[in-house]
Amino acid sequence: MITVFGSKKNTFRIPWETFIGYGLLLPSMLIFLVFYYVPGVFLAYISFFHWNIFSSDSTFVGLGNFRILFNQPLFWRSLLNSLYYAVVMVPASTMLSLGIALLLREGIHLKRGAVVRSMVFLPHVTPIVATSIIWLWLFDPQFGLFNSVLGYFHFPQPGWLGSTHWAMPSVMIYSLWHSVGLYTVLFLGALTTLPRSVLEAAKVDGAKKWYLFRRVILPLVSPVTFLVIVLSTIDSLQSFSQIYTLTGGPHGGAGGPAFSTTTDSILIYQTAFLYQHFSLASAMSLILFILILALTLMQKWIADRLVFYR
Amino acid sequence: MEALQFHHISKKFGAQSVLSDINFSVTQGEFLVVIGPSGCGKSTILRMIAGLEHPTEGSIKLGHRNAQDLTPGERNVGMVFQNYALYPHLNVYENLAFALKAARMPKFQIQNRIQKVAEIIELQGMLRKKPGELSGGQKQRVALGRALVREPYIFLLDEPLSNLDAILREKMRIDLRRIHDETQISTIYVTHDQVEAMTMADRILVMHNGKIHQIGTPEEIYNRPSTLFVARFFGSPAMNAAQIVLQIQNHQWIFSSLHHEQVISLDPKILSTYIQQENYPTELWIGFRPETVQEGIGMGISFNVTVTQMEKLGSRTHVHVKWGNDIFVYLLRHDDALPRIGDVIEISIPYSELHFFDKNQNRIELHKKEIKEINQSLRFEEENFSEAN
Numbered sequence: 001m002i003t004v005f006g007s008k009k010n011t012f013r014i015p016w017e018t019f020i021g022y023g024l025l026l027p028s029m030l031i032f033l034v035f036y037y038v039p040g041v042f043l044a045y046i047s048f049f050h051w052n053i054f055s056s057d058s059t060f061v062g063l064g065n066f067r068i069l070f071n072q073p074l075f076w077r078s079l080l081n082s083l084y085y086a087v088v089m090v091p092a093s094t095m096l097s098l099g100i101a102l103l104l105r106e107g108i109h110l111k112r113g114a115v116v117r118s119m120v121f122l123p124h125v126t127p128i129v130a131t132s133i134i135w136l137w138l139f140d141p142q143f144g145l146f147n148s149v150l151g152y153f154h155f156p157q158p159g160w161l162g163s164t165h166w167a168m169p170s171v172m173i174y175s176l177w178h179s180v181g182l183y184t185v186l187f188l189g190a191l192t193t194l195p196r197s198v199l200e201a202a203k204v205d206g207a208k209k210w211y212l213f214r215r216v217i218l219p220l221v222s223p224v225t226f227l228v229i230v231l232s233t234i235d236s237l238q239s240f241s242q243i244y245t246l247t248g249g250p251h252g253g254a255g256g257p258a259f260s261t262t263t264d265s266i267l268i269y270q271t272a273f274l275y276q277h278f279s280l281a282s283a284m285s286l287i288l289f290i291l292i293l294a295l296t297l298m299q300k301w302i303a304d305r306l307v308f309y310r
Numbered sequence: 311m312e313a314l315q316f317h318h319i320s321k322k323f324g325a326q327s328v329l330s331d332i333n334f335s336v337t338q339g340e341f342l343v344v345i346g347p348s349g350c351g352k353s354t355i356l357r358m359i360a361g362l363e364h365p366t367e368g369s370i371k372l373g374h375r376n377a378q379d380l381t382p383g384e385r386n387v388g389m390v391f392q393n394y395a396l397y398p399h400l401n402v403y404e405n406l407a408f409a410l411k412a413a414r415m416p417k418f419q420i421q422n423r424i425q426k427v428a429e430i431i432e433l434q435g436m437l438r439k440k441p442g443e444l445s446g447g448q449k450q451r452v453a454l455g456r457a458l459v460r461e462p463y464i465f466l467l468d469e470p471l472s473n474l475d476a477i478l479r480e481k482m483r484i485d486l487r488r489i490h491d492e493t494q495i496s497t498i499y500v501t502h503d504q505v506e507a508m509t510m511a512d513r514i515l516v517m518h519n520g521k522i523h524q525i526g527t528p529e530e531i532y533n534r535p536s537t538l539f540v541a542r543f544f545g546s547p548a549m550n551a552a553q554i555v556l557q558i559q560n561h562q563w564i565f566s567s568l569h570h571e572q573v574i575s576l577d578p579k580i581l582s583t584y585i586q587q588e589n590y591p592t593e594l595w596i597g598f599r600p601e602t603v604q605e606g607i608g609m610g611i612s613f614n615v616t617v618t619q620m621e622k623l624g625s626r627t628h629v630h631v632k633w634g635n636d637i638f639v640y641l642l643r644h645d646d647a648l649p650r651i652g653d654v655i656e657i658s659i660p661y662s663e664l665h666f667f668d669k670n671q672n673r674i675e676l677h678k679k680e681i682k683e684i685n686q687s688l689r690f691e692e693e694n695f696s697e698a699n
Contacts, residue, residue, distance in 0.1 A: 197395035204360050205409035205460075206383025215408070219399040308399035 040289075047282035065283040075284070077259055078267040081168070082237055082288075085263055088172055089179075089236040094228050096176060097183035098221075102213075104184070105191045117188065124181035132245035135174045136161070139246070161246055164260040171243050171261055178242065179235060183228045190224040191217070219308050226303040230296055237292050240265040264288050311373070313338045313464055313496035314359065319368035321354055321520075328354050329520045332368070336464075339494045341487070343507040345543075346517035352500045355517075356466050359498065360389050372463065383412070388457030388495075389466040393473065394449045396441040402452050403437040406459045427459045430489060447478045454486075458493070465490070465497040471506065483509060504544050508532070516540045538671035541597050547628055549665070550638040551597040556585075568593055570634030576611050577684045580661055584674050594674065595667035600628070602663035603640035605655060609685065612658035613638070617649045631657065661685060 047065055051058045069075045100120060107113045123131070138145045139160040147157040158166040194217065202216050218225075240263075247261045248254035255262030255270070264284060272281035314336040321329040329351045336342050344352045357363040358370060361382035370377035372385060397405050403424060410420045428434050431451045441449055450470060457465060470486070471479045487510050490497050501507060507514050508528045516523045516531065516539075524536040535541035535549075542548045553568035556578075563578040574596075584590055596611075615631035615638065627642045629649065640657060642648060649655055661681045666674040 195393075195395065195398075197391045197393055198397060200360075200362050200382075201389065201391060201395040201456075202397070202408070203362065203382045204385075204387060204389045205456075206381075206412045207408070208383070208412070211412050215400075216397060 043282045044286055046279050047286050049279050051279040051282075053276075053278055061279075065279050066287075068280060069283055069287070074259065074262070074267065078255075078262050078264045081260070081262055082264040084168060085172065085239065086233060086236040088169075089175060089239075090229055090232045092172070093176055093180055093183055093232045094225065097180045097228065098187050098225070100180065100184045101187035101191055102217075104188055108188075108192060117185070120184050121181040123178050126178070128178060128241040129245050131178065132174060132242050135177075136246060139170050162257060164258050167247060167257060167260045171239075171246055174242055174246060175236070175239060179232065183232065186224050186228055187221065190221040194220055222303075222307040223309055226299070226307050230299055233295055233299065234292055237288065237295075238265055239263065240269065244269070311338045312336065312371070313340070313373060314498070315371040316355075317369045317371070319355075319358070319365045319370065321351070321358070321363065322366045327520060329365075332522060334515060334522065334525055336496055336498060339496055341490050341497045341499065341510060341512045342515060343511035343513075344498060344500045344515045344517060345502060345504065345507045347502060347543075350517040351520040352502075352517050353468055356389070356468050356498060356500050359385075359464065360387050360466055361385050386460065386463040387466055388460050388462030388464075390450075390453045390457050390468065390470045392469040394441070394453040396449060396452055396456070398441050401438050401440050402433060402444075402455075405441070405452055406433075406437075406456050408456070409460050423459050423461075427455045430458065430492070431455050431485075446474055447482070450474060450482065454489070458489070462495060465495045467497065467499045469501055470499075471501070472503070486510065504546070508544070516543065518543075534673065535665065536673045538595055538597065538667045541665055541667070541673075545599055547600050547639045547641075549597045549599050550603075550636075550640075551595055551667075552633065552636040552638075554594060554596050556581075556592045556594070567634050567636065569636070572614070572634040574611055574613060577661070579680055579684050580664070580676060581666065581674070582680055583677060584666070584668075591669040593669045595671060597665040597667065598659045598663055600638075600640045602659050603638075603657050604659070605642075605649075605657055607656055608658040608660065610658050610660040610662075611664060612656055615655060615657055617651050617653045617655065619651065620648065631655070 046058075048060060048062060049058045050061045050064070104113070104117055104120065107116065110116075137143070141147055141157065141159050141162055144160070146160065150157050160170045161167050198220075199212070199216065202212050207215065243261055243263060243266055244254045247256055247266075255266040265288070268281045268284045268288070271277045271284065312335045316332050316334050319329060319332040320327070332355065344355060346352045354363055358365055359372075359377070361377065361380065364378070372380070377385065397408060400408065406424045406427065407420050410423060415423075424437070428437065431454055433448075433451060433455055436444060436448060436452075441452065444452065450473075453470070467486075471482050474482060483506060486499075499506075499510065508531075511528055513525060513527055514531050515525045518537075518539050524531060524540045526534075526536075531540060532544055535544065538551060542551060554565050554574065555568050557564045557566065563576075564573060565576045566573045578585065584594075613633050615633045617629060618632050618637070619630035621628040621630070625644055627644070627646075627648060628639050629642055631638050631640070638657070661684055664676070666676065668674055
């Protein structure tokens with residue numbers, strides 16, 4: 001017999017596992033609390049004030065900050081820029097990464113396949129600011145690699161980051177380069193776990209490449225497609241570092257030329273840290289947050305009807 | 311007409327040889343069962359017919375078409391995979407329609423075909439269900455239907471019943487054979503289950519280590535196995551086998567065990583064709599099925615054995631006995647008197663039930679005439695013996 005502390009009458013015993021469970025959760029809960037939830041709630045709070053971080057004469061203004069924003073053309077411009085960026089980036093990165101993953105799968109058995117796969121993933125692990133600076137040189141209208149190559153073949157040479165038309169596409173090209181590796185790896189994972197016999201059954205059933213892709217592969221990787229679409233939507237609406245570095249950096253003028261790359265996050269940064277309007281920036285962040293949340297919920301709603309979960 | 315022919319097919323995966331020099335053919339409407347232990351290359355044969363693997367050497371003919379010139383889709387084979395391989399995101403109807411849609415068949419025709427197949431394999435109630443909602447047996451039927459609905463030139467089944475429970479397996483065995491008899495589609499059925507092979511096949515192809523050991527009707531396979539492997543693969547409990555040596559001492563034939571001191575009395579005439587060859591190896595295998603063993607001295611060969619173990623199975627009992635180091639098994643009916651463990655008894659097997667295999671485990675053919683002669687002379691001796699008393 002083993003003697004146990006506590007009597008049998010004690011019916012309010014919390015199982016030991018529960019303690020361990022919450023104990024293990026505690027560190028991450030603390031981190032999220034301190035760095036995400038408390039600042040998040042605080043942000044929502046000050047977006048209803050005229051807030052001054054240097055003194056205590058902050059006044060409650062209700063929806064005043066939002067009224068200011070809605071009457072401000074630059075705010076609308078930044079929203080449009082953000083949407084433009086997301087609307088291009090989400091389908092482009094999803095399709096591009098799926099395409100690359102399909103190609104990589106063909107060579108999955110090759111000896112150097114692992115090397116190629118790592119090379120595709122590599123851009124994603126590089127620091128955005130550092131590689132952006134390299135791409136600044138690639139995009140340089142006079143001395144950059146892109147225009148040298150285009151010039152050699154007598155193609156028209158765009159002004160890239162210096163042109164109001166081309167500045168945003170330039171940022172997108174860099175962002176695709178940086179983000180596609182991650183999504184490719186996700187897709188490749190999904191493709192390699194496709195049941196082999198199902199693909200073989202389709203082959204025996206006479207499915208040609210496109211039919212096989214459309215009717216079997218695409219539906220079976222749809223959970224990952226959904227994940228990639230959600231991740232890239234969030235990522236593109238939050239993009240900041242590459243836009244900041246590529247379009248002006250610390251020397252001012254980020255978001256240029258002529259506000260053509262001023263996205264929401266750039267405007268939030270500038271409002272808060274350049275013009276010290278913290279409550280306005282907070283209001284903008286809140287709007288951006290609600291926008292992302294709404295988009296994600298909408299995507300989830302669509303996905304529940306389209307995605308096939310095994 | 312030949313529906314399928316394999317000509318000198320070999321297959322290597324890298325340096326590993328999976329199949330070597332495989333030759334066989336299937337006639338139109340035949341049900342051929344390919345059987346062998348895991349890894350013997352039987353699935354590879356099926357996958358080659360479907361076009362999922364390509365032979366390293368040799369050629370495959372589907373009717374009079376060269377299989378090598380055809381993609382898997384063009385071969386018009388209906389294949390049932392071991393794990394069913396249904397399209398998990400499509401419902402049963404869409405699963406059945408998949409190949410027909412890929413072939414751009416008109417919609418009404420697809421509906422007709424599916425209707426017809428759904429009746430044959432009793433799928434009507436579940437056409438709108440997804441594979442995830444079906445039981446193993448239902449999935450199995452859908453996989454069957456998907457292959458049938460194309461009205462394939464040839465039907466390939468890769469261990470289709472191995473994931474089902476015993477009762478369902480028995481039912482599906484009968485259903486499969488019925489479907490074959492109704493449709494008359496040439497069928498190649500891969501299994502490692504000897505009962506499936508014996509009950510369903512027109513002919514059986516036995517494989518071991520990438521080679522064909524025997525092709526024949528179930529009766530031929532069972533009664534005249536061409537190698538010791540085939541002999542021991544079919545039948546449960548497996549055929550008893552022991553290695554023996556032929557020797558001549560004082561102009562007398564002696565048959566003794568290769569591994570121990572025991573001797574058997576055996577009329578050398580039974581092996582006369584073998585003995586007539588020059589330089590025949592003196593080591594050979596003797597085999598007999600458990601159900602042919604009689605207790606006591608009978609007409610034929612007899613062994614002095616010790617009972618070591620008994621397995622009671624209700625309707626019958628498996629008696630394990632030891633002959634030197636060799637273990638034999640024989641059967642007793644439930645109402646037979648059982649020996650006790652440790653008993654030393656005599657068992658005998660009629661000459662007509664003996665099988666002999668040479669050193670390389672290939673069958674040595676005995677002639678009926680010889681066996682008859684021996685039996686007659688034995689009967690004569692017996693009669694003389696009883697008259698003398």
